[in-house]
Amino acid sequence: MDVSELIVCPDCDCLQRRVPLPLGGAARCSRCDALLYRSCRNGTQKTLAYTVTALFLFLIANSYPIAGIEVQGNRQAASLYDAVSLLWQEGHIEVAVLVGLTTLITPIIQIGLVLFLLVPLQFNHLVQGVAPVLRILETVRPWSMMEVFFLGVLVSLFKLEQLAHVEVGIALWAFAAMIPILIAVGMTFEPDEIWEKVRMLS
Amino acid sequence: MTAAQLGFYGCLICHYVTECAPGTTDMRCRRCGALLHRRKPNSIGRTWALLLTGYLLYIPANVLPVMHTGSLFSTQSDTIMSGIVYLWTSGSWYLAAVVFIASIFVPAAKLAVLTFLVISVQRRSTWGPLDRTKMYRVVEFIGRWSMLDIFVVTILVALVRLQSLATISVGLGAVAFGAVVVLTMVAAGQFDPRLIWDPQADAHSFRDNTHGHS
Numbered sequence: 001m002d003v004s005e006l007i008v009c010p011d012c013d014c015l016q017r018r019v020p021l022p023l024g025g026a027a028r029c030s031r032c033d034a035l036l037y038r039s040c041r042n043g044t045q046k047t048l049a050y051t052v053t054a055l056f057l058f059l060i061a062n063s064y065p066i067a068g069i070e071v072q073g074n075r076q077a078a079s080l081y082d083a084v085s086l087l088w089q090e091g092h093i094e095v096a097v098l099v100g101l102t103t104l105i106t107p108i109i110q111i112g113l114v115l116f117l118l119v120p121l122q123f124n125h126l127v128q129g130v131a132p133v134l135r136i137l138e139t140v141r142p143w144s145m146m147e148v149f150f151l152g153v154l155v156s157l158f159k160l161e162q163l164a165h166v167e168v169g170i171a172l173w174a175f176a177a178m179i180p181i182l183i184a185v186g187m188t189f190e191p192d193e194i195w196e197k198v199r200m201l202s
Numbered sequence: 203m204t205a206a207q208l209g210f211y212g213c214l215i216c217h218y219v220t221e222c223a224p225g226t227t228d229m230r231c232r233r234c235g236a237l238l239h240r241r242k243p244n245s246i247g248r249t250w251a252l253l254l255t256g257y258l259l260y261i262p263a264n265v266l267p268v269m270h271t272g273s274l275f276s277t278q279s280d281t282i283m284s285g286i287v288y289l290w291t292s293g294s295w296y297l298a299a300v301v302f303i304a305s306i307f308v309p310a311a312k313l314a315v316l317t318f319l320v321i322s323v324q325r326r327s328t329w330g331p332l333d334r335t336k337m338y339r340v341v342e343f344i345g346r347w348s349m350l351d352i353f354v355v356t357i358l359v360a361l362v363r364l365q366s367l368a369t370i371s372v373g374l375g376a377v378a379f380g381a382v383v384v385l386t387m388v389a390a391g392q393f394d395p396r397l398i399w400d401p402q403a404d405a406h407s408f409r410d411n412t413h414g415h416s
Contacts, residue, residue, distance in 0.1 A: 006219040008205040008212025012399040015205040032335045083360035092372045098380045099356050131234040152353025
């Protein structure tokens with residue numbers, strides 16, 4: 001039996017035969033309805049395009065202040081990095097590490113590794129280390145929390161609004177734009193397609 | 203039929219299927235080399251350990267202040283709940299609702315649902331495996347949203363420093379709260395939803411044998 005025709009549901013261990021999908025279709029487990037795989041026209045190319053966009057937005061989001069407040073002519077603005085380093089300086093290392101990991105380090109690892117995989121593949125070059133890279137991507141996936149962070153910024157700005165005049169920074173818009181882009185990266189990223197390309201190149 | 207009964211292992215990382223002879227240990231995925239397990243090793247024990255630690259830290263997370271606000275004249279300490287009450291009384295009831303759901307409801311629901319799932323698996327319950335699998339997916343999906351309060355405090359601290367108006371600093375409650383979020387996320391990751399379906403599969407194969415068909 002050719003195992004490449006089979007798929008095992010990760011949620012209920014049901015063994016099933018892979019079926020060819022129409023473009024844009026998704027295969028779901030017949031027993032527990034888990035998403036098994038998707039088919040997307042030029043999926044890896046789309047992932048690459050979205051990831052490059054995400055990289056630029058990430059750079060903008062981290063080069064400018066998220067917001068500033070003005071009290072009695074006294075202005076103050078902070079970027080995400082400022083916020084994390086301030087927590088660190090004040091001795092709240094655990095919180096600084098948690099915030100830094102979920103909003104800075106994990107997203108940059110994700111963007112960097114996806115580019116590392118997909119840029120050479122786009123030009124039909126074989127990359128080394130596909131397996132460990134995909135494993136790292138799968139491991140860090142739950143820990144990237146840009147959308148939660150964005151909601152947190154909104155809540156804190158609403159709170160501050162009652163105390164002081166709040167000025168929204170460029171970074172906030174970049175974060176806002178990044179969220180749908182990151183969702184699109186997640187939806188088009190299909191490791192199976194990468195493995196198929198690697199198999200054809202080697 | 204489940205893959206495990208037929209001697210197939212599905213890789214949890216790359217979803218490739220590897221066939222294995224019975225009795226083999228230390229199987230690796232033929233495609234990506236990840237270690238394969240029939241079920242996540244010691245899933246129930248690890249989930250319990252993380253859950254119990256989560257329950258313990260849930261108390262300081264809600265009792266201790268997450269934020270200290272100091273001005274020239276007074277200092278004030280806010281727990282998660284008092285922050286929500288403040289939002290509610292100052293008229294932002296929708297924000298109060300968002301923070302309540304993310305910070306109080308979601309962590310409590312996560313702990314409760316995971317506990318229910320682990321107990322049901324330990325009792326080899328055959329009740330509603332599809333419903334329980336869906337509950338697990340919801341827990342996995344919503345877990346991250348409880349980080350909301352940590353991010354709110356982070357931004358408040360960063361923006362209100364060095365102001366003559368007030369200073370804001372992080373309280374110990376925030377550390378405990380962050381730990382609860384991380385622990386419950388790791389607990390959800392350690393729980394193996396396939397265990398929900400195992401009693402089902404065993405019951406079916408038993409019935410199949412007694413009726414003489416497969």
